[in-house]
Amino acid sequence: MRREETGFRKFLEDLDKAGQLTRIKNSVDCRHLSALGGDSDKAVVFENIADYPNWRVATALVSNRDRLAIAMRCDPKRIAFEFEQKSSKPIDPVLVNSAPCQEVIMEGDEVDLTRIPIPMMHLFDGGPYISGTFAISDDLNHGRNVGCYRLMYRSPTETGIDLVSPSDMRYYYQKALDKKEPLPIAIAVGVHPLDMLAASYKAPIDVDELSLAGGLRGTPLELVKCKTLDLEVPADAELILEGELLPIGWVADEGPFGEFSQISGDVKWNPIFRVKCITHRKDPIFYMLQMPWENDWLAAPVTEAAGLQALRVASVQAVDIRAPVGSCGYWSLIASIKKRPGEGKNAVAALLSVAEVKFVIVTDDDINIHNQDDLDWAIAFRVQADQDALILKGARAKHIDPSVKSWLLGKGGLPTTDKLGIDATIPEGVPKHLYRRIKIFGQDLVKLGDLT
């Protein structure tokens, strides 16, 4: 008897119940999946993929905040707060002996990535991509690690992987490379969005993101041992690729790819992932994570929660926080706070410390940070550039921001960036009553509707 679904398939069910999922029964060419998925205002499951009889493909699952809120089971505005609260209560995974993700096993000569409907996603991409992965690695000193890393199809047994940015897996890979050894990794495709959130969260290196995923789900993740590696993978995943990152360093062309920065990226130099074993369900659903929206909406709560944590450490009381999707959920943070004197600056400094965030605005809690007009008003009347703008020079950056000129760095180089923060809270010494908003005389007494 099949066990009860808790992961990816349960989420598809939840979307269905909420009227947020379309099922397409007509046969679809693998090369059209990206365009068709991008054309839908709902999540989509393609039930019939031409030339891939056993496969279905799901996409656009969390390409807006409302669908992510379904995954998190909370109000769309509370996702970051919910994420921060749940991630502070990790639940350790449990090991099981058999798993849906290992119903079909391809090893040795049988390994063939062309048997998976890996789509060509964007014009200019360097090849077909697996965009939504949950990548597991291990290290003697720091333990298990999970992150999301896209894979570019290269051959039936090899993919590229984007490992240019600083990350725990890049660090594990560098350690293996220093010893001229490969790094064993396992890739799960088709896991619950909460697992993806846990994986993409920049947790301290010793934190096990699988326990974090358990905390977010509110129940332990079930893991099963890999068939060829000393690693464990989520039992309820759809597809697993077992293999190793070859000890060659950053030498192989990878990309371009339609990046989460909403830019069609450049070719990068990266390592190669050699696949030694493929396992999947008997009726697998391939997850084509739609770029950039699904990536950006997954990034936003992670960045927001990191911002909330930074504010907490700085002893600043956060009221609301937002990583705008225009900044890809990564590069900007806007927060409102209950301010005590000086805390506007403390808050700006704290938020600028968050990984890739390079632009910050902090306001008081009378400002609705989801309303651009309200924000513009705060910036217009509460900011003096020489006193309220903070510039931080030479901080960590990401390659895909063209303004950091990473092409000048050569293979394996890491860029830096300057950051800007604006304290748009009421300045100390300015009386609050000077910000009293207009209220129309008698507006609570008479209504036009009562006269018509």
Ligand SMILES: Cc1cc2nc3c(=O)[nH]c(=O)nc-3n(C[C@H](O)[C@H](O)[C@H](O)COP(=O)(O)O)c2cc1C
């Ligand atoms: C959908 C998705 C795809 C991602 N792809 C990559 C990638 O290809 N390369 C990368 O360096 N980071 C990528 N990220 C960000 C990393 O997953 C994130 O920085 C994570 O914290 C890395 O985990 P680690 O430091 O524990 O290894 C992606 C994030 C998401 C949500």
